[in-house]
Amino acid sequence: MRTTLGLSWRLLRGGGRRGLLGSLLTLAAVAVSTGLLLFAVGANHAFAARSAADAWRHPAKAHGTPTAIEALTTDGVRGKPVTVVELAALSGDAPVPPGMKRFPKAGEVWTSPALRDLMRTLPADQLSQRFPTRTPTGTLGRAAVAHPGELVAVVGHAASDPSMTAARSDAMAVDNVASPTRIDRYGTGSQSSYAFVYQMLAAIASVLMVVPLLVFGGAAARLTVARRDQRLAALRLVGATPGQVVGITTAEAVLTAAAGAVLGTVLFAAALPALTQITIGGGTWYASDLWPGVWTPLVLLAVPVLVGLSAVVGLRRVVVSPLGVARRATPPALRAVRPLAFLAIVIAFGLVAGSLTSFGRAGLVILLVFLALAFIGINLVGPWIVALIGRVAAGTARGPARLLAGRRLMDDPRSAWRTVAGIALTGFVAGFLALLNPSAAMFHHGSANRLEILVPSASAEHVASAARDRLRGLPAKVTVEQREDAAGEGRVTTVRAAVDGAPADVDRARTALTGLVPGHTATTPADADQASTGLLGDLRTGALTVLGVSFLIAITSAGITGASAVLDRRQTYAMLRLAGTPLEVLDRARRQETLIPLAVMGGGSLLTGLFFGMPFAVDFGYSGALTLAGFLVVGFGGIIGAGALSRPLLRAVTTDPTPRPD
Structure with missing residues (x-):
């Protein structure tokens, strides 16, 4: 050893x-x-x-003796959601919430750092008056906050408080609202x-x-x-x-x-x-x-x-x-089983792709397996196709550079594939993500100036009258509207306050309407669209991030493997240079060894990615087309640029062809 x-x-x-x-x-x-x-x-x-x-914010029903009551509502300020967790103790051994030193007492308010700072910055009638105390009792720790800018409040109540007995009902997503639930622990293992x-x-x-x-x-x-x-x-x-x-x-x-x-x-x-x-x-x-x-x-x-x-x-x-x-x-030729294995993967995915979305979590696992197999299949068939490209290039060559490139691709297709593998695999990523890249037309933004509260029909006029009193002095018009429930469960009644003013006036109206109907928070259509719109925007951000990483892999791979290939063949290049081959011909042959298989494999992997992404297509508008165009420009440009870095090394290894001991 x-x-x-x-x-x-x-x-x-x-x-x-x-x-x-x-x-x-x-x-x-x-x-x-x-x-x-x-x-x-x-x-x-x-x-x-x-x-x-x-x-932990989503209540989990008690398995034993309940020790606390937990409810969840979502408010808003300046267009951002404010998560409000309401707690009331039923006994002295109520569970301590994550990120807090103790269970909150009635009237206490614990806030995330971002919400604490915002309460200090905004006027009281725009935010802090919505809570039992204008000054936070304490600050929530890391375990209670999802990200640095999240606005979260934990409010303590008495068990008899109307807000801890009233059922929650809201037009927003169910993940953002939860009716008061008797608990003996927090649902830390649950997932929205x-x-x-x-x-x-x-x-x-x-x-x-x-x-x-x-x-x-x-x-x-x-x-x-x-x-x-x-x-x-x-x-x-x-x-x-x-x-x-x-x-x-x-x-x-x-x-x-x-x-x-x-x-x-x-x-x-x-x-x-x-x-x-x-x-x-x-x-x-x-x-x-x-x-x-x-x-x-x-x-x-x-x-x-x-x-x-x-x-x-x-x-x-x-x-x-x-x-x-x-x-x-020359090593033995690659076997034809490689393209057959790749075709088997593509055909198998085509047979199950249509039903993947109905399998739930199992469908996700199957998709991940097929994505991994697709990458393996492309990497498997790549050298075989490169060898085929070499035979075609050598057979149709009309000049020395194309002949040298074709012969090189035929003699060592694995080495040539390593140079373009990164961009070829990136082509698959770009094709797959192009159909998951939502266009601007899919981003729906509801009205941010129309506050709505769902109320029982019998008390709608009384609530509307109380709302007018609370909003006196603000540019707001209160109306009552009845409409069919989106879930088809009958008619619902909404008290609507249309605020004709700036975002500050909307926040003042939210504050004024807080507590008007226990368990019901004034929300806007923009609040309801926020989660879905945010998800679509994050889908685009994630796609661009993955593409950025993939391009970095591809360009780095091309530069490093290209330089390595020159070092591997330095004696061959030196002998050809001694035999009278111009350096420009050698350099042109080196570039063609990369660009010819890149054009074929890049396009093929791009089409494969589109095929694998079709069952999950979100939209293919201008953004999807721009993603593909960006892939072609950045990919080819990066490869050409990375390949150009090997030219000085090629000149160096052909300058002194004397055999070396290494």
């Missing part, structure tokens, strides 16, 4: 400048993969933390429907990001593969055992990957303050939520293991046929 580690360290140190550059490319690839992988894991951790902070939707979308986004990252991370172990295979083949020919070759390769890959994983963690930590400013779900993020927590050491362990396994898997030719490697014999 000591001999293996010592020899691995000697090979790393003795590889020369270009050997060191190859190791640095691997380290950079692993660092980028680790940082983005931590971001994907951290996003799921953050949504889970938000769900836990929200769950919106929290589930966000976690489901986070899981889908994670698969869209993590699988290409794993492919990229695995490919990192194969960077400068030709140089390494030549060294290991020489060791085999002078007597090294297969076990020693595997040990040397594993140690070299794991050492480099471990350093890259640590660097990636540092980069993620440095980017964390900026990542917390991404607004999803109504607010920004706590850094502690986005940090993966206990998953961090698992990621740091898994990345080197993945890279080590990938390196060992690629050793079959060295172990079995070291002489063939030393002589640079």
Whole structure:
């Protein structure tokens, strides 16, 4: 073992400048993969933390003797929702709410930091007069607040208070309202429907990001593969055992990957303050939520293991046929089972796609599995198609550059695929998300100046009269309206106050109407649309975030693998240069090796993504078309730009063709 580690360290140190550059490319690839992988894991951790902070607010019926009463209402101020949890103790052992030091007494108000600051900033008649006390009794801790800007209040009542006995009824989503419920504990294990939707979308986004990252991370172990295979083949020919070759390769890959994983963690930590400013779900993020927590050491362990396994898997030719490697014999052709496996995945998804949405959580799991299989299928069929493209390019070549590019694609399609794999997998992501990118026409904004309260029909006129008295002096007109219930359960009566004024006047009207009908809060149609509109906006933000990560993977992959490919073939390039081939021809051939398969595989994976996204299409308006256009522009531009970075390296390796010991 000591001999293996010592020899691995000697090979790393003795590889020369270009050997060191190859190791640095691997380290950079692993660092980028680790940082983005931590971001994907951290996003799921953050949504889970938000769900836990929200769950306790939804009352869970007591299993034993009730010790408290809990109710939930949602108010609004300045167009933002204000979550109000109302509590009343039934005995001395009422459960202490999360984020609080004790159970609130009657008349006490505990607020989130953001709501506390807003109560201090706004005039009392716009916000703080809605609560029993204008000065908060205490501040809610982290466990009770989903995000830094969330407006939450916990109000203590007596059990006999009318607000703790009146049933809640509101036009808003059921997740935002809960009638008084006798409890003996908080429903910390429950999950609102919106929290589930966000976690489901986070899981889908994670698969869209993590699988290409794993492919990229695995490919990192194969960077400068030709140089390494030549060294290991020489060791085999002078007597090294297969076990020693595997040990040397594993140690070299794991050492480099471990350093890259640590660097990636540092980069993620440095980017964390900026990542917390991404607004999803109504607010920004706590850094502690986005940090993966206990998953961090698992990621740091898994990345080197993945890279080590990938390196060992690629050793079959060295172990079995070291002489063939030393002589640079062309590897056997890829089997046709690859496209057949890809077609099987596509056909299987087409058969079940139409019914996935009816399976609930099981449908989500099936979708995630198929997304992962789609990535695997694209990565599997990619080298086979690249080899096919090489044969077509070589057979139709009318110049030396196209002929060199075609021959290279035929001889080593796996290496050529690694250069374009990132953008091809990003094409699938862009196609899938294009149909999940809502257009502006889907964002419905109801009136924000029309306050409504659902009331019993018998007391509607009395409530309307009391509302007029409370709103005297404000530009508001109060009317009574009867309409059919949206659920088809008969007619409902609404007292409506149309406020002809600024948002400040609307907030004053909300404050004036607070407590007019116990258990009924004045809301606007805009409040009712807020959750669905916010979800659509977050869907767009999430899609752009995932696309941004995918583009970063693709462009980084193209740049790193392109430089690695030049280092792998430096002797071939040098010999061609000595034979009189112009540098411009070599450079044009190098570019065509990337651009030709990129055009074919990028377009194919884009169409595959569209096919997989069709069953879940939200809308395909201008935003969807712009997403596709952005993918083409940024993708091709990024690949061309990243590929251009290899030109100085190509010039350097062809300047001095003298054989080197590395």
